[in-house]
Structure formats: structure tokens, C-alpha cells
Amino acid sequence: MITKDDLLHLALLSKLEVKEDEMDALIADMESIVAFADTIAQASGGVEGDGLPTTLENVFREDEVRPSMDRSLILKNVNGGENGCFVVRTRKQAAR
Numbered sequence: 001m002i003t004k005d006d007l008l009h010l011a012l013l014s015k016l017e018v019k020e021d022e023m024d025a026l027i028a029d030m031e032s033i034v035a036f037a038d039t040i041a042q043a044s045g046g047v048e049g050d051g052l053p054t055t056l057e058n059v060f061r062e063d064e065v066r067p068s069m070d071r072s073l074i075l076k077n078v079n080g081g082e083n084g085c086f087v088v089r090t091r092k093q094a095a096r
Helices: 004-013 020-042 071-078 091-095
Strands: none
8 A cells, every 4th residue: 555655755756746635646546556567467478488479580671772862962951061061069059
């Protein structure tokens, strides 16, 4: 059973404010979550391994090398960039 002290301790750890009128509803919600987790933990699916079908083989496509886009075409929306690259400024640099 989850007590109000447990709830206040969790609220303190998670830096959340819990109002007095919300406590009973939160405790009920938390108890139902814990009960559901217990149900799942007790369930036995009888599945070994990861439970995935074992008849599948590699379903990913092979990598395909393709030519890149022209760098000047990519950088045209940033006025050519700097030295052929995108410029990424830090917050300090942007504030100047």
C-alpha cells in the first residue's frame, strides 16, 4: 500500500508539487499502476528468447552507394556558408 508519506517522498525526489486535494487520487493511480506491473511480472508467456519469429532472415536492404548532391547547391540557401560548410553558432556567438 502506498502512503501519503511515500507519495510526498516521491514528489520531493522528482521535484513535483502535490496538492493535498490531489493526493488520494494520485495514490489510487499509483496503486493501480503497481498492481498492473505485478500482473505483468507474474504472467508466463512460455516464450523463450526474445519471442520473435525465428524464420526471418536479414530483412534490411543492402546499402547502396549514391552520388551526393552538389555542395554549392546544398549551401545556396545559406549564401554559400563559410569555407564550404554550414555555420553553426553557439548561443554565446549568436548573442554577440
